[in-house]
Amino acid sequence: xENAKPINMVLLGPPGAGKGTQATRLIEAYKLLHISTGDMxxxxxxxxxxxxxxxxxxxxxxxxxPDEIVTKVVIERMSRPDAQGGVILDGYPRTCKQAxxxxxxxxxxGKRLNIVLYFGTSEDVLIQRLSGRRICRGCGRIFHTxxxxxxxxxxxxxxxxxxxxxxxxxxxxxxxxxxxxxQSTHELIEYYREKGLLQExxxxxxxxxxxxxxxxxxxxxxxx
Numbered sequence: 001x002e003n004a005k006p007i008n009m010v011l012l013g014p015p016g017a018g019k020g021t022q023a024t025r026l027i028e029a030y031k032l033l034h035i036s037t038g039d040m041x042x043x044x045x046x047x048x049x050x051x052x053x054x055x056x057x058x059x060x061x062x063x064x065x066p067d068e069i070v071t072k073v074v075i076e077r078m079s080r081p082d083a084q085g086g087v088i089l090d091g092y093p094r095t096c097k098q099a100x101x102x103x104x105x106x107x108x109x110g111k112r113l114n115i116v117l118y119f120g121t122s123e124d125v126l127i128q129r130l131s132g133r134r135i136c137r138g139c140g141r142i143f144h145t146x147x148x149x150x151x152x153x154x155x156x157x158x159x160x161x162x163x164x165x166x167x168x169x170x171x172x173x174x175x176x177x178x179x180x181x182x183q184s185t186h187e188l189i190e191y192y193r194e195k196g197l198l199q200e201x202x203x204x205x206x207x208x209x210x211x212x213x214x215x216x217x218x219x220x221x222x223x224x
Contacts (some may be wrong), residue, residue, distance in 0.1 A: 003030055007086035007223050008078070008111060010093070011190060013119030014181045016174075017203035018210065022119075023088050025211045030224065035074065041065065044073050051076070071101045075109055086114075094184070096191045097199040114223055116192040117214065119203030130174045134163040135197045150170060202219040 007030055011019045027034050045056045051072060058065045070092065078087055093099040106112050132145040134154070138161025145149050150156060154163045167173060192198040199221075201213055218224045 003085060003224055004222055005114070005168055006084060006111075007115070007218070008089075008113050009086070009104075010089045010113060010116045010192070011119070012116060012185060012192075013203055014121065014126055014178050016126040017119035017121045018207065019119055019203075022117075022211060022214065023032055023090060023209050025207070026088060026214070029211075029215070030218075033077075033085070033087045035077055035087050035089050035092075036081075037074070037090075039071065040077055041070070041086045044076075049177060067095075067101050068099045071098070074102065075105045078106075078111065079109065093188065095146065096187050099188060099191055113197055115218075115221060116197045118189060118192075118200045120200045121203035123175070125204045126178055127171055127174050130169050130177075131165075131171045133169050134165055136161040136163055138162070173216045184207055 008045070009032075011023060013019050023034055026032055041055055041059070045052045045059065051069070054069060055065060055073070058069075074089070074092065077083060093102050103113070129144075129147065132147065134143045134145060134150075135141070136143070136156035136159065138156060138159040140158055141158055142148075143156075143163060150163060155161075156163060169175065189198065199217055201210060201217070205213065215224075
């Protein structure tokens with residue numbers, strides 16, 4: 001599909017809301033670059049230079065990398081040829097301070113965010129999605145008791161390994177994870193709502209239906 005302009009977007013939503021699935025579809029459909037902050041920081045360290053050296057120092061000390069440095073890495077990555085069609089930012093920004101830093105840096109480089117997709121999903125759906133996940137102890141393949149069950153209960157289709165449930169996928173832990181996410185991102189969601197960038201989509205919808213809704217949204221916004 002041809003983009004009318006570069007599509008620079010942020011994905012927001014709790015664990016299990018379907019961001020990863022839709023990111024994969026969006027990358028393929030609109031030729032976007034997926035920017036994962038963690039991967040990007042590791043890449044910058046590997047490349048070296050002044051910025052890579054600073055990042056390495058913080059990481060080696062086990063300290064959080066300052067917002068302004070993370071933002072510099074994001075902007076530098078967005079300036080490369082493979083990012084000119086647009087990018088998907090996932091995992092950054094996480095706070096209003098980071099969002100303000102990103103906005104200022106983008107403006108300085110002649111770029112801007114076009115849209116922020118917030119995947120709204122009910123707690124019941126999120127608990128069902130996350131608590132149903134099972135992982136093979138042998139090969140690490142992921143199954144789901146409802147959406148992608150193994151042929152034999154609790155046995156991996158690939159290596160016959162035992163399937164187990166991670167501690168943070170148990171229902172009570174999932175509830176706490178969702179509460180923490182809501183508390184930590186409430187101000188960020190409101191920040192983008194006030195700027196007129198936030199668009200809520202139904203993360204509870206089937207993947208194909210949700211992708212079509214996002215496609216229509218992009219058309220309405222004149223992005224494609």
